[in-house]
Amino acid sequence: MLSHHVFLFMLALLAAASGFAARSAKPNIVVILADDLGWADVGCYGADLHETPHIDRLAKESVRFTQAFAMSVCSPTRAMLMTGKHAARLGMTIWIEASLQKNTQRRMLEAESKHDLPFTEATIASRLRDSGYLTALVGKWHLGDADHYPETHGFDINIGGTHWGAPNTFWWPYRGSGRFGSEYRYVPHLEFGQPGEYLTDRLTDEALRVIDQANGRPFFVYLAHHAPHTPIEAKKAYVEHFASKLQPGMHHQNPVYAAMVKSLDDSVGRVLEHLRARNLAENTVVIFTSDNGGYVGMDRKSGQNVPVTNNAPLRSGKGSLYEGGIRVPLLVRWPGVTSAGAECATPVGLGDLFPTLTGAPGVDGLDLTPLLKNPAASLGREALFFHYPHYYETTTPVSAVRAGDWKLLEYFEDGRLELYNLRNDPAEKTNLAAQEPARTAELRARLEQWRGEVGARRPAKNPAFKPKR
Numbered sequence: 410m411l412s413h414h415v416f417l418f419m420l421a422l423l424a425a426a427s428g429f430a431a432r433s434a435k436p437n438i439v440v441i442l443a444d445d446l447g448w449a450d451v452g453c454y455g456a457d458l459h460e461t462p463h464i465d466r467l468a469k470e471s472v473r474f475t476q477a478f479a480m481s482v483c484s485p486t487r488a489m490l491m492t493g494k495h496a497a498r499l500g501m502t503i504w505i506e507a508s509l510q511k512n513t514q515r516r517m518l519e520a521e522s523k524h525d526l527p528f529t530e531a532t533i534a535s536r537l538r539d540s541g542y543l544t545a546l547v548g549k550w551h552l553g554d555a556d557h558y559p560e561t562h563g564f565d566i567n568i569g570g571t572h573w574g575a576p577n578t579f580w581w582p583y584r585g586s587g588r589f590g591s592e593y594r595y596v597p598h599l600e601f602g603q604p605g606e607y608l609t610d611r612l613t614d615e616a617l618r619v620i621d622q623a624n625g626r627p628f629f630v631y632l633a634h635h636a637p638h639t640p641i642e643a644k645k646a647y648v649e650h651f652a653s654k655l656q657p658g659m660h661h662q663n664p665v666y667a668a669m670v671k672s673l674d675d676s677v678g679r680v681l682e683h684l685r686a687r688n689l690a691e692n693t694v695v696i697f698t699s700d701n702g703g704y705v706g707m708d709r710k711s712g713q714n715v716p717v718t719n720n721a722p723l724r725s726g727k728g729s730l731y732e733g734g735i736r737v738p739l740l741v742r743w744p745g746v747t748s749a750g751a752e753c754a755t756p757v758g759l760g761d762l763f764p765t766l767t768g769a770p771g772v773d774g775l776d777l778t779p780l781l782k783n784p785a786a787s788l789g790r791e792a793l794f795f796h797y798p799h800y801y802e803t804t805t806p807v808s809a810v811r812a813g814d815w816k817l818l819e820y821f822e823d824g825r826l827e828l829y830n831l832r833n834d835p836a837e838k839t840n841l842a843a844q845e846p847a848r849t850a851e852l853r854a855r856l857e858q859w860r861g862e863v864g865a866r867r868p869a870k871n872p873a874f875k876p877k878r
């Protein structure tokens with residue numbers, strides 16, 4: 410009996426020892442998530458006015474994914490990124506503030522959407538913390554109210570994360586007024602600062618501090634910038650630089666937005682330099698991406714009369730399921746795994762980061778390691794799905810499926826189907842649904858089957874809707 414106990418004790422010791430060995434071999438992880446940064450907003454994806462030398466250098470050291478997909482708005486992407494589960498399966502299909510407001514003047518009533526990430530969900534942070542990492546969210550959270558803040562989802566440290574999707578201002582003290590008083594759209598834990606301090610810089614300072622705080626422990630830093638989401642506000646010297654550089658016919662036309670993107674690029678440069686200076690670069694995975702396509706509306710609140718950005722050659726922008734709304738930059742630098750300067754055109758989703766970073770199976774995400782080692786490898790995925798049963802400036806309720814070069818969109822208001830061949834028509838100009846009825850029907854059936862499998866909620870006809878005469 411006693412020897413049996415001793416045997417079990419020794420087994421436990423061995424397991425602990427091998428677990429420790431595995432942990433100590435684990436790399437640090439920094440995920441830098443931009444907010445509303447479009448696919449074409451950085452130099453290495455084709456920007457002209459914007460200047461992103463640090464992001465472009467990271468791209469040269471990374472696998473650059475040319476067809477990486479987010480959901481079309483903030484919270485759904487963030488939920489999927491954190492959990493590896495599709496936003497439709499989680500029932501989180503629109504950003505939080507909008508899930509609480511119902512507009513009943515439209516043709517359809519939007520689907521219900523959860524506004525708190527359920528505690529039953531494992532996150533990248535909870536998995537990594539369980540295996541010994543120091544875990545920190547610095548910046549935007551947007552996955553629930555105060556009782557669902559990052560501390561309740563696996564983060565040891567939360568600097569700035571609230572249910573708010575954007576600060577009132579990018580200038581310290583980062584808060585507004587209104588019916589919430591000085592807590593209106595505030596950014597917590599940044600109370601001590603000075604006038605003139607810019608949020609993107611401050612969040613970077615905090616992220617670097619967390620890296621130093623880890624002090625030898627493996628760390629996961631999720632640096633979720635608010636930039637370049639509205640309000641479109643930037644440093645004066647940068648704005649002047651881009652205003653003087655601006656030429657008619659340039660792809661991008663907003664110097665304030667260009668200046669915001671430059672501050673974001675500065676942040677990436679400072680993180681990379683800090684890792685290098687601390688001798689951590691060779692043992693740190695660095696990922697750079699965005700949570701949805703670029704915002705193509707105007708930021709009238711900031712007094713601007715040009716669109717925030719332009720996702721050309723892709724169609725439309727944030728909110729839409731056309732490529733401009735969902736295709737995002739994705740760079741992955743994993744020392745010892747990725748080859749410098751590699752490119753990968755395989756469609757991937759941000760839900761793939763959960764299994765890739767944790768080693769745990771993803772429910773909807775796939776481990777990208779085969780592609781990180783060899784960008785020409787097969788991931789074995791047949792299709793990617795999108796579901797946005799809501800309205801936005803750019804869209805009415807819609808679902809979409811991407812399989813190979815083909816993409817089908819189904820609009821709920823009228824059942825309209827649109828089929829595009831993205832290889833021949835990346836701008837989604839020519840709807841081939843009528844010319845390709847068999848392919849259209851097959852993709853529509855696949856989309857319908859997927860919606861059933863994940864329990865995707867649908868919008869409903871609005872009986873009170875009165876069309877304008």
Ligand SMILES: [Ca+2]
Nearest residue numbers: 444445483700
């Ligand atoms: Ca966003």
